[in-house]
Amino acid sequence: MLGLIFISALTMNLMYEVSQNLIEVTDEVNIMANFDSGLSGLYMLSTALSNSNFTIIFAVFISLFVCGDYTNGTLKNVIARGYGRISIYISKYLVSLIAATIYTIFCWVIGFLSGTVLWGVGSLPANETTLNFVTILLVQLLSAYAYTSMFFLIAALLKKTGGSIAVGIIAPVVIVMIISLLDVLTNKITFSFSDYWLDNCFINISATSVPSDIMLRCFACFLIYTVIFAVAGHLIGTRNEV
Secondary structure, eight states, rough: OOEEEEEEEEHHHHHHHHHOEEEETTTTTEEEEOOOOOHHHHHHTTTTHHHHHHHHHHHHHHHHHHHHHHHSSSHHHHHHHTTOOHHHHHHHHHHHHHHHHHHHHHHHHHHHHHHHHHOOSSSOOOOOOHHHHHHHHHHHHHHHHHHHHHHHHHHHHHHOOHHHHHHHHHHHHHHHHHHHHHHHHHHTTSSGGGGGSSHHHHHHHHSSSSHHHHHHHHHHHHHHHHHHHHHHHHHHHHHHHO
């Protein structure tokens, strides 16, 4: 998983080097192809989650982690030993959040190191402060919790590893298509449904600089989705047959 970040950094570095050697001849005038070289350790840090295909990988991980107890019959033994369904659900959910936290931190570290080795630490945009950049990272961490809660809900609902993996990967794509269709039908002049869905918010905060209004909107969306998915998963998980 972490290797995807390093591969992404190498790919961007290769594109940058090629662009520096690429000469386009137009009307006998040599024009050096322009490529944005704003690449740095800080840039790779802010885009680490998106460069690691976080959503797909965590959909697989949560499905394996949650559905294993159903498919292997482990849950029956745990309940038979006197543990309540609520405590079982909360423990697995908390472990999922801890795993998301550890994964996010490792992504940040690998992203920052990869970018620093290739292009140096870099600097934040002129209009960005260290506090705002840290806030961006914290909102990214909250986005990881929102996705984790959604995949946990899907796994608790389906209870089958294969089905949960498939739905966890396909469902977000289908939802994006439906939301895009709604935006087209409403002409999205004053309101865009996609602005309030997880994927769009996730893309918006994968940057070294994010406007305060977008930051606030993404924070609110991630928090609301985390709570809704967690509560729904709890209601379903504590009522499932084992």
